[in-house]
Amino acid sequence: MDILSHLTPMFFGLIAAGTLIGIIFGAIPGMTATMAVAVCLPLTYAFGLENGIALLLGLYVGGISGGMVPAVLINIPGTPSSITTTFDGYPMAKRGEGERALKIGIVASVFGGLFSAAVLFFFAPVLADFAIKFSYVEKFLIILLALTVIASLCSNMLMGIFSGVLGVWLSLIGTYSITEGGNGETRLMFDFMEYYLIDGFSLLPVLIGIFGLTTVLLDAEKGFKDETGQGPISLKGGAKFKFKVFKGQLLNLVRSSSIGTFVGILPGVGGSAASVLAYSQEKNFSRDSSQMGKGAPQGIVSSESSNNALTGGALVPLLSLGIPGDSTTAILIGAFTLQGIQVGPLFIGNNIDTWYLMIIALLAANVLMFGIMYFAIRHIAKVIEVPKYILYPLIIMMCVVGAYAINYGIMFDVWTLLIFGIFGWVAHKIGLETVPLIIGFILGKSAEVYFVKSIESYGNLSIFFTKSPIAMSLWVLIAVSLAFAIYLRVRNRRQATVAS
Amino acid sequence: MESQWLSLLDVSIDFDQSHLFFPRIVTWILVILLAMIVITRYRLLVPGLKRAGRVLAGREGEFDHKRFFGTLALTTAYFYLMSVLSDVFPNTGYSFLIMSVLFVFLLSLLYVDHLTRRLFIILVLNALIAPTLAWYVLAQLFRITLP
Numbered sequence: 001m002d003i004l005s006h007l008t009p010m011f012f013g014l015i016a017a018g019t020l021i022g023i024i025f026g027a028i029p030g031m032t033a034t035m036a037v038a039v040c041l042p043l044t045y046a047f048g049l050e051n052g053i054a055l056l057l058g059l060y061v062g063g064i065s066g067g068m069v070p071a072v073l074i075n076i077p078g079t080p081s082s083i084t085t086t087f088d089g090y091p092m093a094k095r096g097e098g099e100r101a102l103k104i105g106i107v108a109s110v111f112g113g114l115f116s117a118a119v120l121f122f123f124a125p126v127l128a129d130f131a132i133k134f135s136y137v138e139k140f141l142i143i144l145l146a147l148t149v150i151a152s153l154c155s156n157m158l159m160g161i162f163s164g165v166l167g168v169w170l171s172l173i174g175t176y177s178i179t180e181g182g183n184g185e186t187r188l189m190f191d192f193m194e195y196y197l198i199d200g201f202s203l204l205p206v207l208i209g210i211f212g213l214t215t216v217l218l219d220a221e222k223g224f225k226d227e228t229g230q231g232p233i234s235l236k237g238g239a240k241f242k243f244k245v246f247k248g249q250l251l252n253l254v255r256s257s258s259i260g261t262f263v264g265i266l267p268g269v270g271g272s273a274a275s276v277l278a279y280s281q282e283k284n285f286s287r288d289s290s291q292m293g294k295g296a297p298q299g300i301v302s303s304e305s306s307n308n309a310l311t312g313g314a315l316v317p318l319l320s321l322g323i324p325g326d327s328t329t330a331i332l333i334g335a336f337t338l339q340g341i342q343v344g345p346l347f348i349g350n351n352i353d354t355w356y357l358m359i360i361a362l363l364a365a366n367v368l369m370f371g372i373m374y375f376a377i378r379h380i381a382k383v384i385e386v387p388k389y390i391l392y393p394l395i396i397m398m399c400v401v402g403a404y405a406i407n408y409g410i411m412f413d414v415w416t417l418l419i420f421g422i423f424g425w426v427a428h429k430i431g432l433e434t435v436p437l438i439i440g441f442i443l444g445k446s447a448e449v450y451f452v453k454s455i456e457s458y459g460n461l462s463i464f465f466t467k468s469p470i471a472m473s474l475w476v477l478i479a480v481s482l483a484f485a486i487y488l489r490v491r492n493r494r495q496a497t498v499a500s
Numbered sequence: 501m502e503s504q505w506l507s508l509l510d511v512s513i514d515f516d517q518s519h520l521f522f523p524r525i526v527t528w529i530l531v532i533l534l535a536m537i538v539i540t541r542y543r544l545l546v547p548g549l550k551r552a553g554r555v556l557a558g559r560e561g562e563f564d565h566k567r568f569f570g571t572l573a574l575t576t577a578y579f580y581l582m583s584v585l586s587d588v589f590p591n592t593g594y595s596f597l598i599m600s601v602l603f604v605f606l607l608s609l610l611y612v613d614h615l616t617r618r619l620f621i622i623l624v625l626n627a628l629i630a631p632t633l634a635w636y637v638l639a640q641l642f643r644i645t646l647p
Contacts, residue, residue, distance in 0.1 A: 046642030158540065162533040169526050176519030185519040188527075213575070220571040223564030224611055389611035389623075393604040394630050396575060400582075400596070401638060401646060409591075409645040411583045418579060422572070429552065448522040452513060461509040 003353045006050040007360065012368075014051050015058040015361055019368045022062020026069070027383040028391065029076045030219055033063020034328045035395070038208045041335055042401040049339045049354065054361045056335055060328055061113060061311055061365035065373060068105040068304055070384050073098055080272040081307035084279040088292060088299030095295060096239065099377060103241035104297050105304040106373045108253065112305035113366035115257035116264065116312025120319075121359050124348060128320035131345035136457065137467040140450035141474040143443045146267040146323045148478045150436045152485030153266075153273065163433040167440025168447060174200025180449045196412045204334040205403040205416035206441060210434060211327065212399040213421025216392045218428060224388050245297050252282050252298055253305050260306030264313020264325050267439060278306030312362060319343055319355070323443065330438050338406065570610045578603040586647040593639035593646035600631035 018040070025036035036059045044052035067079030072089035085105060092101035134142065147164040154160025173189055174197055176182030189197050246253075256278035263274035282302035283289045292299045314325025315332075322344035324330040336343055341351065348355045373380060403417040404410070427434060454463060465475060513521050538545065554560040578599055585595035605627035612619060638644040 042638060042644055043642075045644050046638075158533065158537055162530070162537060165526060165529050165533060169523070169530055172523045172526065183515055183518050187519050187523050217568065217571060220567040220611075221563055223562070223567050224613075389608045390626055392611065393607040393627075394634075396578075396607070397600050397604060397631060397634065400579070400600075401634065401644070404596075404647055405638075405644045409647070411579075411586070411647065414579050414582075414647070418575060421575075444526075452518065452522055455511050456513055459510055459512060460506060461511055462506055 003356050006353070006357055011051055011054050011357075011361075012364060014047070014054040015364045016368045016372070018055040018058020018060075019062035019065075019365050020058075020372055022059040022064075023066035023069075023369065023373060023380060024062075024383050025059075026063040026066020026078045027380060028386065028388075029070045029074070029078055029384070030215060030388075031391075031395075032067075032079045032211070032215075032328075033060055034211045034331060035215060036060075036063040037328055037331045037335070038204075038211050038402065039395055039398045041204065041208070041331070042398065042405050044335060045338070045405055049341065050357050052335065052339050053354070053358055054364075056332055057358065057361040058365045058368070060332070061308070061362070061369050062372075063328070064308055064311055065106070065109045065113075065304075065369045066380070066383075067307070068102065068109070068300075069377075069381055072101045072105065072300075073381060074384060079307075081275050081310065082303065083272050084275040084303035085300055087279065087303070088294070088296050091293075091295030092297075092300075097295070098381075100239050100241040100245075101295075101297075101300055102377050102381075103374060104245060104300045106370060106377070107243070107246065108256075108301040108304040109308040109373075110366050110370040111253050112257040112260055112308035113311055113369070114363065115254070115305075116261040116309040117359060117362045117366065118312075119261045120312040120315050120362070124316045124320045125355075127316065128345045128348050131321055132349075134345070134470070135467065136450040136453040137463055138470050138474065140447060140454060141464065141471055141478075142321060142323070143447045143450070145474055145478050145481070146317070146443065147436065147440060149481045150267055150439055151433075152481050154433045154436060156431065156433075157485055157489065159431050160433045160436050163427075164436035164440040166432070167437040167442075168444035169440075170201065170206075170437075171441045171444030172200075172448060173197055176448075177445075180445075181453065200445075201416050201420075202403075202406055202410075202413050203442065204331070204338070204406045205413040206420045207331050207334060207438060208399045208402050209417040209420030210424035210427075210438060211331070212395060212402075213417060214424030214428065216396060217421060217425045219388060219392070221425075246301070249298060249301050252286065252301050255281060255285075256302040256306040257309040260309025261313035263306075264310035265316045267317055267323050267325055274306045274310050275303045278302045308366070315358075315362070319347055319358075320345060322347075322446070324439055327435055327438060330435075330442055333442060567610060571607065574603060574607050574610065582647045591645070593635050596639075596646040597631055597635040600634070601627050604631055 021040060022033060022036045025031045026033055037056060040055065040059055044055055047055065064079060064081060067077055067082035068085045068089065070076050070078040071082040071085035072093050075086050075090040077083045077086055089101045089105065092098065151157060151160035151164045154163070169188070172187065175184060175186050178184045186194055186198060259278040259281060260274040263277060279299060279302050282298055283292050286298060289298075310326065314329045317323040317325050318329045318333060322333070324333050333343060341347065341354065399417055400414055403413045407413055424434065427437065455461070464471065551560065555563050558565055582595050582599040585599060589595050605623060608623045608627065609615070612623070635646065639646045
């Protein structure tokens with residue numbers, strides 16, 4: 001088999017390197033898996049497709065996993081998806097069980113990661129086979145559904161929808177491509193901008209700006225204050241970790257991993273929602289949840305297994321429909337495009353070797369994450385203390401490399417990085433939602449092609465409702481997602497009123 | 501009767517103007533959504549804008565003007581000078597290397613709270629070693645295009 005020729009020491013070495021770098025990024029509060037992938041993108045330009053994928057997936061898994069370290073040791077989640085790890089991890093660390101808490105999290109993470117990889121392996125091809133039958137109408141409705149789900153789950157639905165539509169609008173700047181059946185004319189810009197924006201804004205500089213530079217600006221504004229007010233808790237001494245702590249936790253592991261995978265499949269919902277949902281389910285359904293929030297291992301198990309299960313889940317819509325499941329997979333879609341891969345319903349069938357390599361890389365990344373974190377956790381914990389005045393200038397420098405090299409040396413891409421870095425900061429200040437915005441940006445051009453082609457083919461708007469049972473079902477799902485969001489809002493408002 | 505109703509939904513796209521068809525729809529949706537946001541949140545909007553003005557002017561809240569605007573100024577200067585210098589050293593990555601050394605050092609200096617002699621040496625070494633290493637690995641080993 002050709003696939004075996006790609007399983008070289010280099011392939012596994014890059015997974016290990018990616019996982020380690022990802023863990024380090026995840027372990028530094030404020031730096032996320034998305035940032036790890038964005039900053040390390042330039043490294044993949046030098047590698048072929050297979051090795052590039054190995055590095056990227058290692059970064060993804062490592063980045064998500066590393067977030068537990070500061071969550072346990074300084075009570076600040078390294079990544080948003082580790083928010084619920086602080087509830088029980090930090091109390092355990094305070095009573096001298098920091099290493100035990102981290103190792104419980106590591107084992108739960110590897111379980112969640114492997115569980116979701118298995119779901120990805122079995123479910124993505126089925127979904128892709130189904131999606132192959134979609135016409136332009138259904139493809140447009142799928143994008144509409146994705147944007148509706150993302151927007152409806154935002155903290156403010158109206159702002160979420162606005163952000164998604166703004167992302168679509170930004171993606172339309174440039175030429176209406178002849179290769180997509182357009183007329184080759186430019187739009188949404190002044191004449192003097194044509195030289196720079198003839199092809200619109202490049203995806204990756206936009207993403208690197210929003211996830212790299214914006215983070216630096218947000219921290220610069222705060223003046224890099226020590227948010228903990230105290231140093232990290234030492235891992236020396238304390239209670240030892242034993243695997244028997246997982247006795248009776250199988251149901252928790254499976255349920256939390258399932259929740260994480262499912263949330264990952266929903267586009268744009270994010271890891272924090274997965275871990276909060278899994279944590280609350282464990283609290284509601286476990287036989288004894290009285291110690292949760294005071295340092296109970298079961299809380300860490302539910303949080304960490306669910307957030308790592310997100311990784312495989314988020315790759316399902318990416319690889320089968322071409323729709324990113326979260327912000328990190330949004331960058332992955334750009335990285336794959338750069339490597340010549342067009343993700344979507346035809347991806348798995350046309351690139352079967354690459355598909356298997358991805359699964360192997362994802363499994364290996366989880367296993368290596370376990371090995372690195374389990375045996376070197378005391379060293380990794382020191383990463384929290386690396387000062388940001390050393391890191392952030394280097395991050396901006398790497399962002400420049402990533403943006404400049406994407407189109408083989410276009411300086412405007414570097415300016416795009418700055419424009420969207422500032423835009424991301426402003427968006428954060430005025431309450432725009434970043435995830436719907438970038439997913440709208442990624443899917444906007446495809447949405448236009450599918451929408452216009454559908455109308456050109458059928459000449460009537462009713463086709464979007466009557467084309468097929470699938471189209472009707474998608475409208476039902478859009479309505480359900482909106483209704484569910486409105487129901488949640490009304491319920492939360494009522495609860496808040498009762499509480500006050 | 502039914503076909504009469506359906507004909508109301510007929511749409512034809514003029515190819516010469518087809519590049520504007522979808523953007524116009526999206527722009528209108530954006531305008532409507534913006535109007536809805538302004539209408540539903542106008543009570544928060546004006547005080548929010550006033551507060552943002554006060555924070556940016558340094559009259560309220562905790563906003564580190566020196567570090568925030570310093571980051572923006574240094575980053576803009578870094579990009580601009582890199583672009584200028586890349587005309588002097590085209591396709592070598594030297595422009596990236598020289599400007600990155602300066603940028604990393606100055607930005608680190610901006611972010612440090614209490615500068616000691618030891619820390620100063622660390623910052624200088626970091627500014628020299630990290631960009632040189634990045635330049636060597638990316639431009640020389642991996643042959644990645646750098647400014």
